[in-house]
Amino acid sequence: MVMHVNQAVALAGLCLLGVCGCSGQSIPDDLPELYPTTLTVHQSGAPLVGASVQLVAADPALQKWVSGGSTNEKGEVVVMTHGKFEGAPVGKFKVTVNKTLTEGQSAGNDPGVSNPVKIYDLVEAKFRSITTTPVEVEIMAGENNLDVIDVGVAVKDAAAEL
Template sequence: MSAERLSSRGMSALCGLLSIVLVCGCGKSKPWDKVVPVKGAVTYKGKPVKDAELAFFPVVEEGFPESVRPWAKTSENGEFAVSTYNNGDGAPTGRYKVTVIHHEIVISGGSMGSKPNDLPKKYASKDSTDLVIDVAEGETTLPPFELK
């Protein structure tokens, strides 16, 4: 019976040790663990773009997980607040390429659909966009993205 008790105690100690390692982690935090507030606006031909969808792609992607992709959606007046983990929480610091698309929603015959992207095509891909931003420590208010 003492061998069973030792085995049981040994397992309890091992589980406790593993729990501590999992809770404390194995090193320092990753750069994408912390986000900072980022705000901005989108205009096209001088007018605010409502319901545009923005995606932020790190310029240096090495080591940056694909599951961490800041995004935003513009309001009625074209303004947005970037989200990464929670609505409006911001983005990790770093340099980003920004894509912007807009699909007008249409309702026809009781069905809802969307029209094709109605913004210039170059803003739809991270390979062709010329929108590049820097997110630094503290709150970042971006100059408006004036799409042409």
């Protein structure tokens, strides 16, 4: 389960890196052509807000180009590659969806506080892992508005305690 939290943290870090400090950086020479891609994620038929979505290419040559993003209030993701280039390359992808909830607070410098921080996964386990996700999409040349992905019922699986 820790691997799933790490995947979410890695994707968030890439997205943050793209937003914060890499503006002005040139486009990599080997960046494949990217096509505008939007997908929508629902849970139990309603938009899933604040979820991390990652597209993992079936083609090993494309796997270095991390694509994904976070869902908005409508459950929509505008897919970015490496968190800063809009779109995704042509190909077939497996899709993972992760969302976590953190409860509690760290003790900080107050040794009298012992309220551990607990992290919960809010998406069914099969959707959180690239090896078990049933969701596959294909990106084509041109604009891609992909079908709605429904990640099943809401769950609250203990992921970690800090």
